[in-house]
Amino acid sequence: MKKDEQKSYRCVVCGEKFSDRDVRLYNFFRVQKTCCACYTSGKAKDHRDWCFGKLNRLNEEGRIVRWGYDPVEHSECREECPDRSICPLFLTRVDKKTGKRYTKIGRARKRARDRDSSGAD
Ligand SMILES: [Zn+2]
Numbered sequence: 001m002k003k004d005e006q007k008s009y010r011c012v013v014c015g016e017k018f019s020d021r022d023v024r025l026y027n028f029f030r031v032q033k034t035c036c037a038c039y040t041s042g043k044a045k046d047h048r049d050w051c052f053g054k055l056n057r058l059n060e061e062g063r064i065v066r067w068g069y070d071p072v073e074h075s076e077c078r079e080e081c082p083d084r085s086i087c088p089l090f091l092t093r094v095d096k097k098t099g100k101r102y103t104k105i106g107r108a109r110k111r112a113r114d115r116d117s118s119g120a121d
Contacts, residue, residue, distance in 0.1 A: 013038040 007017035009028055016035055018028035027036045034042075057066040071078040 009033070011035040011038055013042070 005019055005021065007019045007022075009018045009023065009030060010016070010033070011018065011028065012033045014035060014037070018035060022028040022035075023030050028034075029036070029039065032039075056064045056068045059065050066073065069077055
C-alpha cells in the first residue's frame with residue numbers, strides 16, 4: 001500500500017477515515033478534522049446547531065455554554081464569516097513569503113488528479 005493511501009485522518013463528525021489524497025482533493029479538512037460531506041451538510045444547518053465543524057459546547061444538562069458560531073467570542077467568525085456564508089478559512093491558504101491569502105481549490109484538485117493518473121509522486 002502506498003503511504004498516500006493510508007487513511008490516517010478521521011472526521012470528528014461522521015467518523016469516516018480519510019487519506020492524504022483526500023486532503024489534497026479537499027475531501028477532508030485537516031485543521032478542522034471535518035470531511036467535505038459533513039462540512040457541506042453542516043453548512044445547510046442553522047448556525048446555532050453547527051458552524052463549519054465548530055459545534056456548540058453543552059453542559060451536563062444539555063444547555064449551550066458556548067456557541068459554535070460566535071462572532072462575539074470567536075474573532076475568526078467575526079472577521080471571516082460575518083454573514084455566515086461559506087467560511088473562507090476553509091478555502092484559503094496563506095502564502096508564507098508574502099503573507100497574502102489565496103484560494104486555489106481548482107488548481108490543487110487538478111494537480112492531485114494529474115499526479116494520481118501519471119503515477120508519479
Ligand atoms: Zn464527516
